[in-house]
Amino acid sequence: MTQRTVYQSMPRRLLVSLPPGASVHEAACVMTRANCGSVLVVGAGTQLLGIVTERDLMTRVVAKAVDPSKTTLASVMTPNPRCIGPNTKVEDAVLIMLERGFRHLPVVGEGNTLLGVFSARDAMPREIGAAVSLAEFNEQVNDSLG
Template sequence: MSERTVFQSMSRKHVVRVAPDASVHEAACVMTRAICGSVLVMEPPDRMLGILTERDLMTRVVARALDPATTKVRDVMTPKPICVGPETPVSEAVVIMLEKGFRHLPVLRGDRILGVFSARDALPREIGMAMGLAEFNEQVNDAGGG
């Protein structure tokens, strides 16, 4: 049996995006609504400039005490991220992420963006679903002020 590809393993096969001039607060809201850990930073029509991840928010915004309402995504995103093709084996994508120290890889077929492969997508489906449920429960608890 052949190894799964990143495209086969992606839990989300649509592109979650924001404009480069969006505020970090707006980007965080988009990520929260989509229940994902990254957004692609794109200019029309479909030009990818970078990626903004939860880790970027933590290290480049919160840790530097920047105001999310006034900080622009373009100022804290990771520009020109490493990308992989849809037929890339999951193990190869995981090695790239481990070696480079990140958890999200945009997936492209030619110039067309198919989505983002995340480290969670590399986990067995049952573990990924359980992690998603646990994160959802945590967000519900956080929203309740508890």
């Protein structure tokens, strides 16, 4: 069975993005309308500056009782997020997510062109299972070396 790439697995390639000065409230509204769990924070010329996820909204805004209408994305985003290329195998992307605690990875193509976001929910159960097995193997190897 051939392995899918992240670009093949992304059901929609809608680029959900906002500038760093946009409010957290705006981001939540855009994410709700697009039915997605993250928004890319972009500067001039669609330069990727950061990412804001549902988890960021919960831990950096709601849990801290921060006013979403007065808080900018720049103040709550994860700057310089880890990115992957469109030809990255889904299994490899899921492994990165497992090892680093991510649920979303920006997908960047030629010339740093933003193509979208790969989400954990874009992976099939068999791809997740393969990545989990590899993560467990890596952990065992690291434990035996350490």
